[in-house]
Amino acid sequence: MEILEILLSENFWAAALRIATPLIFGVLGALICEKSGVLNLGIEGIFAAGAMAGWMAVWLGAGLWTGLLCAALTGAFFGLIHAILTVPLGLSQHVSGLGITMFATSVSYFTYRTALPQVSSPPRIEPFQPLDIPILSDIPFLGPVLFQQTAMTWLALFLVALVWWVYNRTPLGQALRAVGDNPNAVDAQGLSVYGLRMGAIVAGSACMALGGAFLTMSAFDAFFFGMVNGRGWICIALVIFASWRPGKALLGALLFGAFDAFQVRLQTEVGAFVPSQVFLMAPYILSILALVIVARRAEYPRALLTPWFKGQR
């Protein structure tokens, strides 16, 4: 009975969408990189860097949107490093990506500590506020779920539509899909394989950083260590779950958000009998199960993980 009550409450679905928002940014970013043929395991670190850069810009006096721009540029910077290492130099995408994660995470913590050497409680900023859209937010159920989210959630949903449009309706999207399937096809038609792949990694990484920025600028109002907490890795799994499709990526992120929101609420209901760690594990276990079921049929970009070198065929 209680389970049904949770599932029907508007506040549960609002939480699910809120939890899903950084994952939507992250999974879109990973999707953009991987569709071009390059895995970006730097995502976890880029989340941290985005969270740090966005928060710090605002803390230093910039506006919220300027802060977001700073976060995106920081992500693009780390993406560019990954792009140079993996595309023209053709180094291992795994090693480079994990390196970026460690590097970006440490640099973020280091910058934070350097700026604020002796602060016990993290300084707060004024985060994005829920967009209370007059008439729409009064619609029963849908109103509170959809129309009381912050601007960043709307930005995430807009990006899903934008990415879908680019991949399905524009020449650029066709070229980006082709370069992840057979770079030789792109090269033979006179397009630049390096240009497309590096561009995709930079754009994808900027998108990932927005996911990190959501954490400090919308979900919480401060930066603290370990706040990314594996969200980047979840995105890597969700891309496979989504079979590299933007629409399914949104669905996957929402599903995870729902699992997570559900476990928190279930904990208060039956927490007396079951240890709380079981609930914390639940969304991850369910994600793995969903992945096992879906991923067997997933169609990988054929050139994923395969470096391409000019003049070598």
Added chain:
Amino acid sequence: MINDTVLSLNKLSKRFGTVVANESVTINLKRGEILSLLGENGAGKTTLMNMLFGHYMPDSGSIQVANTQGQLKPLTLGHPQAALDAGIGMVHQHFTLAENLSAIDNILLGSENLFAWRRSMGTAREKIKDIMHRTGLNAPLDTIVGKLSVGERQRVEILKALYRDARILVLDEPTAVLTPQEADTLFANIDIMAKDGLSVIFISHKLREVLAFSHRIAVLRHGKKVGEIATKDADEKIISQLMVGADTPATPREPLTIGAPVLQLTHLCAAGTSARSSLEGINLTVSASEIVGIAGISGNGQSTLAKVISGLTKPTSGELAIDNQPIHKFTPTSLLKSGVGRIPEDRHHDGIIGAMSVAENLAIERLDSSDIQQFGFLRDQELKLNAQNLSQKYDIRGPGIEAQTRLLSGGNIQKLILARVFEASPKLILANQPTRGLDMGAASEVGKRLLQARKRGAGVLLISEDLDELLALSDRIIIMHDGELHAAPSNNRAQIGLLMAGEVS
């Protein structure tokens, strides 16, 4: 009109390290002409065309291409885009198609403004339809390329070049993957296009199609142009002499009396990677002193058949007997022990272990025999002795018996595999595409060895896509299509070709 030159390659040279790929090659091409570029593997045909298309930068030499007014202009070297702009289209041996895009998207790739917000394909579609109508090259435009047949993919490749207004079309071994009928259709289309003013260069090493469909033949050997001849003045003998530099007499086949069956398949079914390549109740007998050739387009069950006989796939029903002994345990070892010698299709991947030495690879199928090992330890001296003997006997050349096997050339890797197989004196030899990718010299060596084995009394199952090779070596030919076997009614190429395409009368 047929006299004006549209392309001129002047003294092109290219080296890769110390290897000379092309040396001072000069070739001219006229409007509406079909030139065939002939040569053995490694003669430098593909390198030459890759320089023309800007994939490689020549070390010296220059290229001139006629513009739309017919004036020769120098081509910027090393840039595919420059070659495309100059009206050169290339169809690579390995197709350069994105399989996750539709045919029309592949054709339009790179021709649209990359940063347009939406696509308008109406005029483009009209233009492609018009080209298809004019040339007879038809392909379903809205189907994902991954779902098209090989012939359709090739037509998409050619359409791609024609859509970009190519006036010079280069085809790299265009018929390697086609049935004889598909190849004939392709050449008929090329002929129409040439009459329309398109100049065509096609690379091939099949003498028959070169003689039948080109206007002029240029022959390359060891990177140099060794001859150029109008097709009407050429015959097979002249060209093959130019290609290899000397006569290679065909190995004579002695008539032999066929012995007892060494391989019997009865109502055998086995699952392949697709429905088309699954075996559906086939019956097949190969006897001692007999070479049975399996013809067919790849992907029709040949690999599945080979896998069953090698013990890599367990049949779902039916029986397999080697030397009259039914096989129950389908593992590579059990079939090897019962007397099957295997020459695998992908010699680099399945035939050798590239990181291990030549000596180790030569002994790898009999590591348990006592002359190679003792108490579970390899006997190093014996291993080397064995390798030295076999290298000499089978003329395996390379950096030495201690060197990694992957450093050997394709022909020498195949010789290594032949040595390993023939020294075990198998009752049945499964030769799957044994000459694919080998030059004439190495290929004739393989044929000679197979005929020797036949004389010794072995049965040979020869799977090949090269009809000429099958006709030269086999006692009888069986055609495989859609997982089923059909005996060839005669050695008539056209009849076999029809059966390969699945036209059973």
